[in-house]
Amino acid sequence: QKEVEQDPGPLSVPEGAIVSLNCTYSNSAFQYFMWYRQYSRKGPELLMYTYSSGNKEDGRFTAQVDKSSKYISLFIRDSQPSDSATYLCAMSPYNQGGKLIFGQGTELSVKP
Amino acid sequence: GAVVSQHPSRVICKSGTSVKIECRSLDFQATTMFWYRQFPKQSLMLMATSNEGSKATYEQGVEKDKFLINHASLTLSTLTVTSAHPEDSSFYICSAIRTGGADTEAFFGQGTRLTVV
Numbered sequence: 001q002k003e004v005e006q007d008p009g010p011l012s013v014p015e016g017a018i019v020s021l022n023c024t025y026s027n028s029a030f031q032y033f034m035w036y037r038q039y040s041r042k043g044p045e046l047l048m049y050t051y052s053s054g055n056k057e058d059g060r061f062t063a064q065v066d067k068s069s070k071y072i073s074l075f076i077r078d079s080q081p082s083d084s085a086t087y088l089c090a091m092s093p094y095n096q097g098g099k100l101i102f103g104q105g106t107e108l109s110v111k112p
Numbered sequence: 113g114a115v116v117s118q119h120p121s122r123v124i125c126k127s128g129t130s131v132k133i134e135c136r137s138l139d140f141q142a143t144t145m146f147w148y149r150q151f152p153k154q155s156l157m158l159m160a161t162s163n164e165g166s167k168a169t170y171e172q173g174v175e176k177d178k179f180l181i182n183h184a185s186l187t188l189s190t191l192t193v194t195s196a197h198p199e200d201s202s203f204y205i206c207s208a209i210r211t212g213g214a215d216t217e218a219f220f221g222q223g224t225r226l227t228v229v
Binding site: 004006008036041042043044045046088090095097098099100101102103104105107 | 116118144146154156158203205209218219220221222
């Protein structure tokens with residue numbers, strides 16, 4: 001079993017839709033939870049990070065962590081074609097800048 | 113955000129040759145950098161931790177003699193793929209760690225696509 005599981009998609013939605021992306025994990029030591037966006041043939045860029053459980057909102061993006069269920073989510077409201085990318089969840093027991101365990105990534109396509 | 117530059121972005125080499133990939137933190141000093149490998153439609157897999165002034169720490173299953181890492185300064189780490197074979201073809205990504213106050217954040221390079229023919 002992988003430490004972090006993420007549905008690779010692809011996920012295709014119309015412009016303006018709410019997108020829900022999810023990851024599950026098995027290591028209860030994970031404390032830091034990150035979401036990265038990766039465009040084709042580029043390095044990942046950090047979207048949001050959350051420490052421990054709870055919600056965090058930044059513009060159209062909301063990150064949720066449920067440690068009791070070992071389940072994290074990223075919601076994108078009013079999705080735009082420019083949101084089309086691969087979204088990777090990443091986790092760490094130590095901090096957001098250390099050794100990260102990544103999910104497989106979900107490929108998202110937002111159609112105009 | 114901080115800038116991490118990775119060079120080259122794309123390289124094609126012949127089987128048996130060596131290839132060097134550079135990772136530079138342009139506007140901050142990074143004591144620690146990480147090297148990842150990503151196969152198509154797959155996750156980033158950590159290969160090694162690069163620490164300035166000391167030997168790299170390799171993840172289980174990664175051959176240290178094949179993937180040579182040098183972190184000679186606080187702004188530069190290099191990954192050399194020695195005696196490359198077609199199965200080494202992959203997307204290699206580095207991250208540089210910026211620490212400041214209570215925050216630690218990883219900044220990623222743009223990746224290097226290696227094709228071994």
